[in-house]
Amino acid sequence: MRMLFCGDVVGRSGREAVTSRLPALRRRHGIDFVVVNGENAAAGFGITEAICREFFAAGVDVVTTGNHLFDKREIVSTLAAEPRLLRPANYPPGTPGQGATAFTLADGRRVVVANLMTRLFMDPLDCPFAAIDALLPAHPMGAGAAAAILVDVHGEATSEKMAMGHHLDGRVSAVFGSHSHVPTADAQILSRGTAYQTDAGMCGDYDSVIGMRKEGAVARFVKKVPGERLSPADGEGTMCGVFVATDDATGLALSVAPVRLGGRLMQSHPPD
16 A cells, blocks of 8 residues: 655645645555645635545545644534544544544555544643544454554644554554644654654645744744734645555555655655
């Protein structure tokens, strides 16, 4: 299985970075499955049903989210009706939507995607470690079961995301972090065979402060007084994410590599 995970999409620049490149990227590199974190896709705050449709039309299979999920309140009805849009699995019982989905490819292979949100410096949700432990027994990995399991860990603290990677090592195909909007340089295969990167980075304009126009963001730090509402930077965006290839027989990772296409960052293409 060849999969691509794209980090937080920020505003129009981030959406265009993904949707303009993804169809050709899937064809050229034989990518079987694509997951995108879309929680900042609507002007930097939240996501809408129309943006979800835009992603799906471009070749995204599943959209994950995080702490900005409910910034656009109309998304509640979409969560209830659209299984390809996930919210963190450790939201309290009764929260609309679901935290994991099983997707069957045209060739019959099954892919499971789970969405978690950490707790350090974040909203005080239920325990993400307990949530994923409760989910996994229903989704065994390997021949005759799920060909691959990908987990998006949305969180602030690198230590907590690393702990989740090691907690799931050997039980899932890949654990990729989101939320910080900065790609980390630690793509690796852990000791029991799970691909890992602490943060995939954002899809958006990097001539910014984590995707937002730099003038307003800098002013908030310098003046320490409320200013105008932050808005996404609108220069050329970078499509930023992580590629992973897995063994269908075991579900474990064979290779992992960062992906950075377009914009200001050093370019890195998926392997052929």
